[in-house]
Amino acid sequence: MAIHIYSGKNNLDQNFKNSRIQSVPFKIQADCDAPVSSYFEPYVRTTDSDILTASFRGYPLKGKKLDLSEGYVGLVLHESVKPTREKDERKFHVVNKFNQITYWNWDKIPSKNDVFLKAMDWLDIAEALHSPIVEE
Template sequence: MAIHIDNKQNYINQQNESKVQSMPFKILADCDAQVSKYFESGVKVQDDETLKASFRGYPLRGKTVELPDGYVGLVLHESIPPVSDKEERKFHITNKFKTLTYWNWDKAPSKNDKIIQALDWIDVAETLHSPITEE
């Protein structure tokens, strides 16, 4: 299956960025939500810079992380999903981000979280694939 990403509006070079929240659940909706009004207004910052909030009464603990230098996160939208796995997929970029906030269910953020491990892997992969120089 081929994946195509359309950047006609050149979002990568624009200055504005999205606020990205990675939640530990799915919301079965495809519409805009008033996140700043109903969710972000209840977020509390604790002494160790972890975040505390709740969603529909369930406790959440989170942390804001920055992407490594030289990397940009992209927000993609697929207007027409394919019918089968063999069809090509077409996405267009709707925005970009440099930081994201990830959330756990009532568990403090740690190095064992999948997002942190994925971001750590970027450094490992760059080290593994960089040329070896004699010093």
């Protein structure tokens, strides 16, 4: 199976500050735009320890803003035609980019023990493992 990623119209030149990416602990069965700025973001509160609190359909959420590691850029991809078989080629288009993400847990403060945060730490570990060794 081949995966192709195409850049969208000037999407890689967009300003990072307009991108607000949320990683939520649930799946929404929809593939469309959502009015997050109207129905979710106004209700997000920040505590003294920079932990964010909010709720989704009455369930409490706790979150934290994370910056991506230096030298990395996050991309939002869209697949307009879903493959019918596993071996079919897949085509994605870049629709946005980001350098910060808000990570949410159900009623639990995000910690280094979360799988998502461990994956973010792996970027730095992989860089150290695979960088060339320089003899002094």
